[in-house]
Amino acid sequence: MTERLSVQIGDAELSFETGKIARQAHGAVMVTQGETMVLSTTVVAPEAKPGQGFFPLTVDYREKSSSAGRIPGNFFRREGRPTEREVLICRLTDRPLRPLFPKGFVNEVQVFSTVFSADNENDPDVMSINGASAALSISKIPFAGPIGAVRVGMFDGQLVVNPGISQRPDSQLDVVIAGSKDAIMMVEGRAQELSEEMMLQALEFGHKHIKDICACIEALRAKVGVEKMTFAPPAIDPAVVADVEALAKDRLRQALGIAEKITRYETIGNLRKEVETTLLARYGEEAIADRASEINEAYDNLEKKTMREQVVKEGRRIDGRDHDTVRPITIEVGFLPRVHGSCLFTRGETQAIVTTTLGTSRDEQRLDELTGEEFRRFMLHYNFPSWSVGEVRPVRGPGRREIGHGKLAERAIEAVLPFSTATDGTDDDNSFPYTVRVLSDITESNGSSSMATVCGGILSLMDAGVPIKAPVAGIAMGLIKEGDDACVLTDIMGAEDHLGDMDFKVCGTAHGITAFQMDIKIQGITSELMKKALDKARTARLHVLDKMIEALEKPRADISPYAPRIYTIKIDVDKIREVIGPGGKVIREIQAQSGAEIEIEDDGTINVAAVNQENAEKAIDLIRSIVAVPEVGQIYKGAVTRIMNFGAFVSLVGSKEGLVHISQLAPYRVNEVTDVVNVGDEVQVKVVEIDKMGRINLSKVEAERDLGLLSEEDMARMDEAASQGGHGGSPRSHDRGRGGDRGGRPPRHGGGRDRR
Numbered sequence: 024m025t026e027r028l029s030v031q032i033g034d035a036e037l038s039f040e041t042g043k044i045a046r047q048a049h050g051a052v053m054v055t056q057g058e059t060m061v062l063s064t065t066v067v068a069p070e071a072k073p074g075q076g077f078f079p080l081t082v083d084y085r086e087k088s089s090s091a092g093r094i095p096g097n098f099f100r101r102e103g104r105p106t107e108r109e110v111l112i113c114r115l116t117d118r119p120l121r122p123l124f125p126k127g128f129v130n131e132v133q134v135f136s137t138v139f140s141a142d143n144e145n146d147p148d149v150m151s152i153n154g155a156s157a158a159l160s161i162s163k164i165p166f167a168g169p170i171g172a173v174r175v176g177m178f179d180g181q182l183v184v185n186p187g188i189s190q191r192p193d194s195q196l197d198v199v200i201a202g203s204k205d206a207i208m209m210v211e212g213r214a215q216e217l218s219e220e221m222m223l224q225a226l227e228f229g230h231k232h233i234k235d236i237c238a239c240i241e242a243l244r245a246k247v248g249v250e251k252m253t254f255a256p257p258a259i260d261p262a263v264v265a266d267v268e269a270l271a272k273d274r275l276r277q278a279l280g281i282a283e284k285i286t287r288y289e290t291i292g293n294l295r296k297e298v299e300t301t302l303l304a305r306y307g308e309e310a311i312a313d314r315a316s317e318i319n320e321a322y323d324n325l326e327k328k329t330m331r332e333q334v335v336k337e338g339r340r341i342d343g344r345d346h347d348t349v350r351p352i353t354i355e356v357g358f359l360p361r362v363h364g365s366c367l368f369t370r371g372e373t374q375a376i377v378t379t380t381l382g383t384s385r386d387e388q389r390l391d392e393l394t395g396e397e398f399r400r401f402m403l404h405y406n407f408p409s410w411s412v413g414e415v416r417p418v419r420g421p422g423r424r425e426i427g428h429g430k431l432a433e434r435a436i437e438a439v440l441p442f443s444t445a446t447d448g449t450d451d452d453n454s455f456p457y458t459v460r461v462l463s464d465i466t467e468s469n470g471s472s473s474m475a476t477v478c479g480g481i482l483s484l485m486d487a488g489v490p491i492k493a494p495v496a497g498i499a500m501g502l503i504k505e506g507d508d509a510c511v512l513t514d515i516m517g518a519e520d521h522l523g524d525m526d527f528k529v530c531g532t533a534h535g536i537t538a539f540q541m542d543i544k545i546q547g548i549t550s551e552l553m554k555k556a557l558d559k560a561r562t563a564r565l566h567v568l569d570k571m572i573e574a575l576e577k578p579r580a581d582i583s584p585y586a587p588r589i590y591t592i593k594i595d596v597d598k599i600r601e602v603i604g605p606g607g608k609v610i611r612e613i614q615a616q617s618g619a620e621i622e623i624e625d626d627g628t629i630n631v632a633a634v635n636q637e638n639a640e641k642a643i644d645l646i647r648s649i650v651a652v653p654e655v656g657q658i659y660k661g662a663v664t665r666i667m668n669f670g671a672f673v674s675l676v677g678s679k680e681g682l683v684h685i686s687q688l689a690p691y692r693v694n695e696v697t698d699v700v701n702v703g704d705e706v707q708v709k710v711v712e713i714d715k716m717g718r719i720n721l722s723k724v725e726a727e728r729d730l731g732l733l734s735e736e737d738m739a740r741m742d743e744a745a746s747q748g749g750h751g752g753s754p755r756s757h758d759r760g761r762g763g764d765r766g767g768r769p770p771r772h773g774g775g776r777d778r779r
Contacts, residue, residue: 026247030239032056032173032232033184035145039157039243050162052243054154056185058142060090063154067164067252068131075129076316082117082134084109084151086393090141096391107426108392112136112148114427116155118542119201119209123167127256132164143394144187149174152201157240161248167546169244170208171236172201175229177221182228188394196221198539200229204237206547210527213434216493216535219557227550259317259324266305267321270298276329282342284372284469284517285413295322327522334503334510334519341518342371349498349514349563354574357486363583364487368479370567371516372469377479378462379487381586383632384622386458401437401444403461405429405476411465428473432463432497435477435530435538436484439492456589456630459489470517471499477530477538478571485575488582495537496567497530500556504545511556513563529560533568587620587632590639596627598650601678609649617642651676653710653719658726663704671700673708673721681719683708690724690737699723707732 029038038055045051048064055061086109087102088095095101105113116136124132136151152172159166176186176194183194191197198212207230214222274294281287302318333339338346350371359365364379388399405428409416421429437444441455461483463476474497481495501515502525512519520526525548527541582588594602602623603610610621619633619642629646633639653659653675661673661680670684683706688699700706700723709726713719727733728741 024247026243028239028243028246030235032235035185037150037153037236037239039154039239041157041161041243041247048158049164050158050160052154052157052161054150054157056150057145058140059138059145059147059150060140061136061138061147061150061154063134063136063151063158065132065134065155065158065162065164067133067162071129072131074316076319078121078124078129079131080117080121080124080134081132082113082120082155084112084116084136084148086138086141086147088393090138091143091393091395093393093395096396106390106392107430110423110426111430112151114423115148115199115209115211116151119152119170119172120155120159120166120168122208122544122546123170123203125165125167125254125256128165128254130252134159138393141393144189145185146174146188149185149199152199153236153240157243160240160244163249163252165251165254168203169237169240170201170203171233171240172199172209173229173232173236174199175212175225177217177225182225184229184232196225198222198225198229200226200233202230202233203547204234206543206549207233207541207553208543208547210539210541211431213438213538214531214536215438216532216537218535219554219561222536222539223550223554223557226553259321260314263302263314263317264321264324266302267298267318268325270301271295271322271325272329275326276333279326279330279333279341280339280343287341287518291326295319298322330518330522331503331505334512335505335508338510340512341516346510347513347559347562349566350516352567352570354482354570356482356575361585363586364483364485364489364579366479366482366486368475368482369467370471370475370478370514372467373472373475374465374467375472375475375479376464376466377476377483379480379483379489380460380462381487381489381582382458382460383587383589383620384456384458384630385620386460399444400442400458401433401440401461402459403429403433403436403463403476403480405432405463405465405473407465407468407472411468411472428476429463431473431528431530431538431540432476432480433461435495435497436461436480438537439481439495439532441490441492455490456591457489459484468517470515470520471497471528473497474499474528474530478567482571482575485578487586488579490578493532493534494568494571495530495532496564496571497528497538498560498563498567500527500529500560500563501525502527502548502552502556504548509552511552511559513559525556527556527560529557529564531561531564533565585634587634588636588639590631590633590643592629592631592643592646594627594629594646594650596625599623599625599627601649602629602646613642613645617645621646648676649678653679653681653713655710655713658707658709658729660705660707663700663702663706666696666700666702668696671696673706673723675708675710675719675721679719681708681710681721683721683723687711687722687724690728690733690741 025042027038027040029036035056040053044053045064048066050065053060053062134155136154138147149172156169160169174185175198176183177196178194186194195215196217201209207226271294278290281290299318353369355367357365358367362378363381366377368375388402390397405425407425461480465472477495477497484491499515501512501519501523503510504524524545525543530538614621618638619631622630631639631642659675661675663671664674664680665672670682672680672682674680685693685696693699706723707726708721708723711720711722
């Protein structure tokens, strides 16, 4: 039976329909907003695999090009591996769902969202979260939902829920919020240096609408939901818990006080093996096979409990810091000699080598998105090799985590770049005409490597001479909540992330927030805790910014000598064809002669890129010579192109040429043109007239007079001829013909054709 329920969210209706499509899935809901439709399905394995020690949840999201009436732009013309956008939405959907499955539930679960219709106004990313929540809620899978999700934007200081895709470029804020009816569970987004107070208002504003979505999904579950699977969390034998605590508690407490990560991990690991060996001898080999998992879980629980008690009750963290102290920071800027910009950023035991590379518009990233073709001038890539944490793993392409961390850092930084970062190919922002790539390679990690990427990325940009608007720093905040006691931790380590309840990353300038990401492992946090985390994050961020400014106060005055120099000139749109030439012949010749790269925009903007200024200036001179327009009274150097019996044609700037009448070749009577000039000769000529037809009349003798190249005798002869109205004056307009007096008298008006 088909069931459909709707809820009004802002200006749009959000509807959930089930019972019509994908009826063999354990839960299936079609979510519709406007003309965008997303099908979310979920299935669960009937039993857990023997020995399964973790929860195998898979969340996927796919976009069909057909949903927007397009054919995929790749070679195969069909959907392939997930795009970066699809991977990011997978993570966006996964993160608020994962904490709501019961502890100990290890049956394999798959959640899959597919976009079947896209109106390119209602974004399917938030709809995917809502659809997955609804599908899980009505299914037999144990799930402590529902949750809801909305996007919040801000226009002229006014908060708006679920702004359309076309509106979002003008928004001061773009944040996706997910949560239950009681609390916020996940936050992700960017802002234009927004204050902490305004951010908190946005979160509370979004949560009000989330409550309405949760109520709608609960109503749908009441109508069509099925009975949940029987599941009882596996209980650990109290005797095993007591034995593990007796053997390990005191020594584990000491081990958790070791500040150095590798030594601490080795000590904790060795203690685990010792506990297992001791209990093996005590229980016997037959019993240990059944109790091995219980021993490991009891040990993990003891480690988590001990660490959390130290933080909450004693105010002491693993490395001895208090709750608010940032780990020691060291910065080395410009330590890689041949890259365009570099920074080695170290905070505690987390370290990143971050580089900046400057390229031309040819290096822009072309994206074939659901909304159409897009070009990106700024890219940030994040690599996390296994050796950075002392592990052995196969080397593969970037995973979801690496893509997600890279995108977070990219959002944090792009707010302060001196240009628009994404265009539809018609961007006219040439204030900084470079394509920029930032690459972060994590060389050591003990938490907050994405925030090290933000800090190192900004410093590498400054080292490369990119004129950013302001430095950006990032800090990761944590939370330990035990009953009514809650401690917010600044600059969390890896163990505090793993054993804690929150990972809240906040990035921004001294004036406000530019990017943020929050994940909760418990079922939400209150606004009071959120405010406390934001306030502490600001204090820590300012501390980190001070350290960064000490290392490099402002961007370098000039870009790296190894980076291409880009010079921009503007020409008339009508001249573009002349610069390009037939089949690109002219522009290729200019590039070959100068060694520069030339890019021409449709509006007449020309970017000339070269490693040195000399090559760029040579290319610019060649371009200007093509597009230049001769001016009356100006003197030009040209070459004789054709000889006629009545004069010589001389090339000027660009493809222009003009006529030097035989009477204007010399300060005396010329019998034959070739007595004075021949084809190929270089001569100085002056433009004396441009007639209504655009024909150019030149004078060699007047140019030589103005340049002081004539003798006093020649000058006197010219003055005498001019006073008599004869030889030496300017040629009459249009007096160009085949005949005429060979002694120099111009032909009669209209006596010939202009054969130029």
